[in-house]
Amino acid sequence: MADQSPAVETVNPVDDAINHLIEKFGAAVQRDTRDGYSGVIVDPAQLVRVGRYVRDTLNYEYLANAAAVDYLGKGDHLEMVYHTYRVSGGPALVLKAQTPREDAVLPSLVPVWPGANFQEREAWDLMGIRFDGHPNLKRILMWEGFAGHPLRKDWKEAYYEQDQKPFDSRWPGGQVSRSEEHNAYGKNVKYPDGFTLDDYESLAEKAIYDTMPLGVDVSADISTDRVVVSLGPQHPSTHGVFRMVAAIEGETIRGLEPVMGYLHRNHEKIGERNTFLQNMPFTDRLDYFCSLSNNLGYALGVEQLMAHGARWEAPSRRAEAIRVLMVELTRILNHLVAIGFMLNDLGAYFTPLMYAIIERELILDFFEAVTGSRMMCNYMRFGGVAADLPASLRSTANQVNDRVREFDTMQYLRELIHDRLPRAVDQTDQLLTTNEIVTSRCIDVGILSKEDAIAYSAAGPVLRASGVPYDIRRAEPYSLYPELEFDVAVRYHGDIYDRYLIRLDEMRQSLRILKQILPILEETKGQSFFSGRGGIYSPRVPAGESYGRAENPKGELGYYIVSDGGQNPWRYHVRAPSFINLTALEQMSKGNKIADVVAILGSIDIVLGELDR
Amino acid sequence: MYGSGILRGLGVTLRHLVNTYVEDIRWGFRRHIPNEAFPQRQGLQTRGIFTVEYPDEKLAVPERFRFIPFLVVENYDHPERPGHDWCTSCGICAKVCPPQCIWIVRGTDPVTNRPKPEPEEFFIDIDICMNCGLCAEFCPFDAIKMDHDYELASYDRTTAHIYNKQHLSKEFNYWKAIAPTRAEEEAQARGGWDHKDVIKQREKEAKAQAGGPTRPTVTGP
Ligand code: SF4
Ligand code: SF4
Numbered sequence: 001m002a003d004q005s006p007a008v009e010t011v012n013p014v015d016d017a018i019n020h021l022i023e024k025f026g027a028a029v030q031r032d033t034r035d036g037y038s039g040v041i042v043d044p045a046q047l048v049r050v051g052r053y054v055r056d057t058l059n060y061e062y063l064a065n066a067a068a069v070d071y072l073g074k075g076d077h078l079e080m081v082y083h084t085y086r087v088s089g090g091p092a093l094v095l096k097a098q099t100p101r102e103d104a105v106l107p108s109l110v111p112v113w114p115g116a117n118f119q120e121r122e123a124w125d126l127m128g129i130r131f132d133g134h135p136n137l138k139r140i141l142m143w144e145g146f147a148g149h150p151l152r153k154d155w156k157e158a159y160y161e162q163d164q165k166p167f168d169s170r171w172p173g174g175q176v177s178r179s180e181e182h183n184a185y186g187k188n189v190k191y192p193d194g195f196t197l198d199d200y201e202s203l204a205e206k207a208i209y210d211t212m213p214l215g216v217d218v219s220a221d222i223s224t225d226r227v228v229v230s231l232g233p234q235h236p237s238t239h240g241v242f243r244m245v246a247a248i249e250g251e252t253i254r255g256l257e258p259v260m261g262y263l264h265r266n267h268e269k270i271g272e273r274n275t276f277l278q279n280m281p282f283t284d285r286l287d288y289f290c291s292l293s294n295n296l297g298y299a300l301g302v303e304q305l306m307a308h309g310a311r312w313e314a315p316s317r318r319a320e321a322i323r324v325l326m327v328e329l330t331r332i333l334n335h336l337v338a339i340g341f342m343l344n345d346l347g348a349y350f351t352p353l354m355y356a357i358i359e360r361e362l363i364l365d366f367f368e369a370v371t372g373s374r375m376m377c378n379y380m381r382f383g384g385v386a387a388d389l390p391a392s393l394r395s396t397a398n399q400v401n402d403r404v405r406e407f408d409t410m411q412y413l414r415e416l417i418h419d420r421l422p423r424a425v426d427q428t429d430q431l432l433t434t435n436e437i438v439t440s441r442c443i444d445v446g447i448l449s450k451e452d453a454i455a456y457s458a459a460g461p462v463l464r465a466s467g468v469p470y471d472i473r474r475a476e477p478y479s480l481y482p483e484l485e486f487d488v489a490v491r492y493h494g495d496i497y498d499r500y501l502i503r504l505d506e507m508r509q510s511l512r513i514l515k516q517i518l519p520i521l522e523e524t525k526g527q528s529f530f531s532g533r534g535g536i537y538s539p540r541v542p543a544g545e546s547y548g549r550a551e552n553p554k555g556e557l558g559y560y561i562v563s564d565g566g567q568n569p570w571r572y573h574v575r576a577p578s579f580i581n582l583t584a585l586e587q588m589s590k591g592n593k594i595a596d597v598v599a600i601l602g603s604i605d606i607v608l609g610e611l612d613r
Numbered sequence: 614m615y616g617s618g619i620l621r622g623l624g625v626t627l628r629h630l631v632n633t634y635v636e637d638i639r640w641g642f643r644r645h646i647p648n649e650a651f652p653q654r655q656g657l658q659t660r661g662i663f664t665v666e667y668p669d670e671k672l673a674v675p676e677r678f679r680f681i682p683f684l685v686v687e688n689y690d691h692p693e694r695p696g697h698d699w700c701t702s703c704g705i706c707a708k709v710c711p712p713q714c715i716w717i718v719r720g721t722d723p724v725t726n727r728p729k730p731e732p733e734e735f736f737i738d739i740d741i742c743m744n745c746g747l748c749a750e751f752c753p754f755d756a757i758k759m760d761h762d763y764e765l766a767s768y769d770r771t772t773a774h775i776y777n778k779q780h781l782s783k784e785f786n787y788w789k790a791i792a793p794t795r796a797e798e799e800a801q802a803r804g805g806w807d808h809k810d811v812i813k814q815r816e817k818e819a820k821a822q823a824g825g826p827t828r829p830t831v832t833g834p
Contacts (some may be wrong), residue, residue, distance in 0.1 A: 034764060165711075170715060173718060174718050401669060403651050405656065535751060
């Protein structure tokens with residue numbers, strides 16, 4: 001455990017860094033002076049050099065997020081935005097690079113930050129920016145037979161109705177119809193020019209297999225062919241529709257590529273059609289185990305923007321206490337289930353998982369009574385939460401065979417936090433930690449070194465198990481965290497076993513936080529839970545950009561939001577921890593046995609709703 | 614000793630197994646008798662397994678539970694306007710709905726041809742509805758509420774899943790029954806159990822009768 005106190009500095013460190021940059025690079029680096037924006041705009045020709053300097057000299061060595069924005073009609077350029085952080089904590093140094101919409105090219109930052117790999121592929125796939133020098137630039141979420149780059153503002157989907165919701169056809173003359181009845185593309189598919197399905201099979205697979213290190217190794221005693229094995233997309237241990245293509249030699253992994261996008265629904269495009277509030281329930285569907293944490297990250301992002309406007313009041317203390325209560329309970333349930341699934345991958349089929357699910361049910365009972373739903377909670381609002389905690393968790397029978405339960409809310413929470421959950425964590429510990437099968441399968445397998453973890457932008461438990469005590473709740477605190485006492489869990493080996501242990505540590509720290517939250521809940525009883533004006537379904541969000549980040553159970557969940565002052569976000573980008581943590585999967589797997597890859601994947605803890613978006 | 618970790622773990626599984634039977638024996642192998650048994654065995658105290666055998670038994674859902682919305686209409690035994698829509702077709706729910714699955718045809722008065730505060734038609738495509746509850750949260754007239762009836766499976770989605778006004782309407786007493794606490798809070802905010810407009814109308818009439826200025830009318834005990 002390492003205690004990491006929030007950095008206290010008199011000069012704004014980011015300002016300082018920007019001055020350094022301008023001094024060093026002169027006209028190639030310019031402050032972003034647009035209203036509500038921050039950071040610097042870098043000349044693309046100098047981007048890689050600036051990146052290196054930022055990483056090595058200014059010590060912003062962690063690239064958290066890389067997102068593309070289309071400013072169609074607002075300057076007509078595409079813009080890449082990079083959020084870089086110091087691992088010792090503090091705010092972001094934001095780099096930006098612009099390129100014309102036609103023939104959009106930028107230099108790749110993968111040589112500087114390998115963690116940019118998937119994110120740049122995503123920007124190419126969805127926004128159509130080519131990255132010079134990228135080692136493997138091809139589509140990542142879409143397939144080769146997809147026409148266009150869907151996040152461009154002028155791209156329209158098959159069921160296109162209108163640029164922004166609410167749609168005019170709904171009221172007052174609501175003539176109901178199904179969208180598939182007026183499908184613009186016929187079969188809902190549009191192919192790129194010159195694309196035929198005949199040779200597709202070979203095309204797509206070739207693209208993957210080409211990058212695999214194949215060949216015959218004659219230097220070994222027994223000469224072995226390298227073969228490519230495809231795991232998934234429907235495989236019991238791939239946590240959903242996810243696929244890994246591995247090049248193996250004997251049983252040893254030599255190369256590996258995750259293939260994803262099977263669950264892609266362009267969450268971000270939907271988000272840009274939606275109004276700000278309408279996105280809230282959609283965030284539930286990202287990491288569906290942790291809908292409340294997703295809600296919080298999004299609320300933080302939009303609140304940052306709203307704070308610039310008139311008539312903004314920060315959430316009350318009660319609202320913040322309820323938020324922390326919800327997200328820490330979420331962390332516990334996520335880690336219990338994550339450990340359960342990981343054990344599934346190790347072959348302990350379902351016993352540990354079912355024990356986790358028993359406890360999870362009890363937490364979900366609480367969520368259901370408070371938010372109205374077990375998983376799709378849609379509970380946070382800009383300026384608080386949707387409803388106060390009810391006096392009792394009470395149900396009324398209204399169906400046949402209904403069985404009624406009623407618990408006092410605070411009593412239920414006290415028992416849950418002081419008794420039930422600590423016991424559940426200890427039980428998991430007892431069940432697994434010293435189990436010889438677990439230790440022999442996990443210790444020293446799938447190692448990710450500290451340097452690699454930072455370079456590959458790993459986040460959350462994966463990062464901290466590699467010896468980097470980086471936790472956003474301490475590094476860039478939000479909500480009530482500055483006043484709460486807890487340690488940032490950290491482990492140093494970076495293997496599967498440490499990624500398992502760190503989840504136990506984190507659950508124990510979460511329980512510590514929850515115990516401090518209970519008295520705050522008692523003392524703030526009766527305070528308002530929402531600071532905005534009631535009944536406003538389309539709050540005014542001033543123009544500007546914001547990056548709301550929260551320490552989700554799976555890692556850093558970030559929302560990069562650009563508002564143009566209208567009622568819909570101009571850009572809505574999700575930095576999904578499951579997605580970016582996979583960048584390091586190949587690094588962790590190389591040299592291990594193929595059977596271990598499954599366990600390594602389990603130890604990263606991915607969820608496809610968020611991964612594929 | 615090698616293997617002691619496995620044995621420890623097996624101890625945990627054994628405890629689970631035994632606990633489940635201990636609970637069963639304690640309650641005489643009956644899950645619902647006496648009545649207190651169920652919350653005990655389905656709550657934090659239980660040490661055993663607490664599977665619910667759906668559909669033979671179901672957990673009652675909490676008040677705030679939200680599933681497909683319904684439209685509140687006046688109680689069917691209401692003296693003045695039985696079955697009258699509470700909805701004024703203001704369109705807010707249709708605007709706030711994230712997947713845009715609400716379609717409303719605003720009513721018009723056949724004589725004056727002006728809009729009147731009643732929906733002509735009201736559709737919800739329940740395939741698209743994401744049960745977010747925003748429509749109920751923002752309806753200024755408490756006219757659309759989230760239902761508790763989650764058993765909606767049907768054989769054909771293309772014919773049965775666009776609900777019209779008739780299908781969506783349920784009387785106010787139903788809302789009072791499934792969500793008593795909330796119904797009461799809302800009534801307090803409105804100033805009575807009736808529809809907002811009815812209450813306003815009544816206040817206006819009372820004022821007119823008293824003939825006086827804004828003094829509230831006091832009725833005898
Ligand atoms: S918001 Fe309420 S009153 Fe307005 S149209 Fe919807 S249901 Fe009717
Ligand atoms: S619950 Fe949500 S999705 Fe469903 S009709 Fe209401 S606003 Fe629309």
